[in-house]
Amino acid sequence: MSVNSYGEGYWRRSHQLPGVLVCPEHGAALADSAVSQGDGNQHEFIAADQKNCSPVAALPSWASSPRQVTLLQEIAKRSAALLDHPPVRFRDWGAYYRGAVIDRGFDKGKENVAQNLLREAILSLFEPVIDLIPGGLGGDWPTAMVRKHRKAFHPLRHVLFPIFLDKRSSQRRTAPPFGKGPWPCFNRLADHYGQNVIHEIAVRHDQDRVIGRFSCACGFVYSREVGSRSSPRILDFGPLLDDQIRQKVAEGLGLRAVAGYLAIDPGTVRLHASRLGLNVPWKPLAARHSRTLVPDCDAIRTRWLDMQQNYADLSRRQLALLLPKEHSWLYRHDREWLEQHSPTALHKKWSDQRVDWETLDRSMAIQLRKVAREITREVPPQRVTQAALERKLGRPRRMSERQVKLPKSIGVLGEVMETTDAFRLRRIVWATAELHRQALPVRSWRVRR
Numbered sequence: 001m002s003v004n005s006y007g008e009g010y011w012r013r014s015h016q017l018p019g020v021l022v023c024p025e026h027g028a029a030l031a032d033s034a035v036s037q038g039d040g041n042q043h044e045f046i047a048a049d050q051k052n053c054s055p056v057a058a059l060p061s062w063a064s065s066p067r068q069v070t071l072l073q074e075i076a077k078r079s080a081a082l083l084d085h086p087p088v089r090f091r092d093w094g095a096y097y098r099g100a101v102i103d104r105g106f107d108k109g110k111e112n113v114a115q116n117l118l119r120e121a122i123l124s125l126f127e128p129v130i131d132l133i134p135g136g137l138g139g140d141w142p143t144a145m146v147r148k149h150r151k152a153f154h155p156l157r158h159v160l161f162p163i164f165l166d167k168r169s170s171q172r173r174t175a176p177p178f179g180k181g182p183w184p185c186f187n188r189l190a191d192h193y194g195q196n197v198i199h200e201i202a203v204r205h206d207q208d209r210v211i212g213r214f215s216c217a218c219g220f221v222y223s224r225e226v227g228s229r230s231s232p233r234i235l236d237f238g239p240l241l242d243d244q245i246r247q248k249v250a251e252g253l254g255l256r257a258v259a260g261y262l263a264i265d266p267g268t269v270r271l272h273a274s275r276l277g278l279n280v281p282w283k284p285l286a287a288r289h290s291r292t293l294v295p296d297c298d299a300i301r302t303r304w305l306d307m308q309q310n311y312a313d314l315s316r317r318q319l320a321l322l323l324p325k326e327h328s329w330l331y332r333h334d335r336e337w338l339e340q341h342s343p344t345a346l347h348k349k350w351s352d353q354r355v356d357w358e359t360l361d362r363s364m365a366i367q368l369r370k371v372a373r374e375i376t377r378e379v380p381p382q383r384v385t386q387a388a389l390e391r392k393l394g395r396p397r398r399m400s401e402r403q404v405k406l407p408k409s410i411g412v413l414g415e416v417m418e419t420t421d422a423f424r425l426r427r428i429v430w431a432t433a434e435l436h437r438q439a440l441p442v443r444s445w446r447v448r449r
């Protein structure tokens with residue numbers, strides 16, 4: 001209500017809408033009136049007065065967060081606009097939204113929507129206000145919005161969705177992430193080394209990273225991350241390497257000489273020669289290893305490289321924790337390659353600068369809540385601990401080391417973690433329900449078990 005300008009209080013329609021927590025014009029936090037919608041006769045008119053509209057007693061904590069306020073004001077503005085200019089024309093909203101998100105890069109195949117990416121992106125945009133708008137953001141509504149609308153959606157959804165669309169159109173995706181191509185091949189053994197001859201690219205979105213996998217017709221495959229300055233990761237040398245190794249071994253060259261000629265490390269030469277079953281002048285890999293393990297070498301290397309691409313800020317030690325088998329195999333049989341293809345101190349410094357902590361923090365906070373919910377659904381009940389959460393996220397000890405950079409995640413962590421007592425209580429409730437389900441009499445000794 002506004003006493004100052006008119007001398008009399010009144011209700012503003014635009015302040016009464018669901019999801020509207022701030023004034024659309026000023027962004028100031030709105031105070032709750034003492035009038036509840038559920039009270040008495042719904043047709044009764046209650047005038048706004050000093051008694052039922054006390055001034056804001058204490059500002060909510062989000063009022064000092066520009067990000068939350070900006071988002072809330074955007075929601076308020078759009079809601080008010082919807083009141084002033086309700087859409088007059090019928091629109092096939094499902095088709096309209098579907099086309100809009102596909103235009104913004106959420107396409108999968110020709111006409112489908114990448115639903116998981118879309119949901120994550122919407123959640124991540126509204127994450128700062130998720131808890132402030134009860135019922136506004138939960139559920140799977142983004143998925144339903146881009147399908148045929150079989151029922152009307154709450155107007156708030158038609159407020160939120162266009163906000164998301166506007167934010168997206170101003171972002172990237174106007175250009176393909178790696179440009180138009182063709183892209184260079186880095187196969188030193190090919191005549192076209194360094195030339196733009198690659199036409200085949202597969203782009204993968206991993207959280208906020210965009211990774212391209214480039215496959216040349218010569219069989220050489222490498223991957224690269226958008227915005228990364230480090231050299232591309234070689235995933236496959238292709239058949240040219242085999243031919244050359246065969247040829248050089250036949251010429252009688254030694255291990256170092258072959259490696260030097262091919263400009264690759266001796267470990268790689270040794271492995272591929274062994275895989276090809278060549279009769280080499282150097283000490284071959286132990287037979288028991290070569291038979292069972294060498295065929296897997298490429299797969300092991302690929303997993304090691306992939307993990308680095310996905311988690312560019314992990315140290316070698318952390319990678320080893322995530323891929324213990326791969327690491328110990330590489331350490332024993334492929335050490336030189338491992339040294340060359342692991343994060344070094346220098347590499348790590350670079351990567352740290354590239355990490356967009358804010359985005360990472362936001363998406364990790366969302367993941368944490370999700371994973372915590374998953375843990376509480378496990379049977380028999382598992383306690384929600386930091387270790388359990390991090391294990392599920394596949395990022396051991398990552399959070400504690402980065403506390404300062406992940407304020408949101410640490411906050412969520414504090415919220416979702418269970419004390420021993422809370423967990424005991426939940427277990428008892430579960431056990432009791434379980435006994436009921438099995439129709440066993442609830443005796444205290446059964447619960448305790």
Ligand SMILES: [Zn+2]
Nearest residue numbers: 185187216218
């Ligand atoms: Zn090539």
